[in-house]
Amino acid sequence: MKRRILASCLLLAFEVTGVHAQSFLCVGQLATGFDWLNGQWAVSPPDLTDKVFVLQPSGSPDEYAVTRIGDEAPSHYCPLQRRSDSTLLLICGGQANGFTFSSKTLRFQENYGIGYTNAGDSRANTPHLVIGKCTRLELRGIIQ
Template sequence: MLLIIGMVGPVSAAETYVCIGEQSTGFKWNGSAWERAGFHADKFVISQGETKSDYVVKQPGSNRIAHRCERAAIGAMAAPQMACGGLAYNFIFNFETLRFQEFHGLGYVEGDSPGNTPYIMIGKCTKL
């Protein structure tokens, strides 16, 4: 039994990053015109999922997944960044610079409405 335990290598820890938004801006419809609007810069936790290429993005203390991500491979190497989401709501993270960008891209193109407010947030992450 000890021989089997000795042959099993250490379990590699899943990658986790804590990200803090540094700046955020966007636009909102005020009823008669679009104007610049300030947005709260959020915090995020990026965690590796069930496989080495799967990641999820959540806000600290929440179980709700804000973004599901897949880190692509370039040949045998993992890509230096990953893009999560789609046209409307997107999150991009660079594993080398440890920077992220989140944006909500719809709103303005759908017409004049106070409901959808396009924005962009930028920030930096720390690997735990």
């Protein structure tokens, strides 16, 4: 929780210069997943403490970047889609590893689905689904 509050405060202190598009802070609220435990697959919700994301323009006029707090690089680059009511819709990645977001509902969904089929039986790749809510960021300062 302290990490989320610190991340929120730091992000609010910065501004992306030259970009007037909206940015968002998204925090995971509920998750489900599977884990390899005691020689079998079991339902095991992932830890939500690292499921905090920043959504912001990537620098390209038609693309957004999704970056998990603590990561050096974005996990997704998403094509910019606008609904008829001008709200933002992001559909990034795919069923194997994806992220979706709506600025109309301020909700997101992050999934990792390839782990079970791609790596066999181990704790190295555990499939999961995270849902959560986002808030608009009004960035002030300079991000470098």
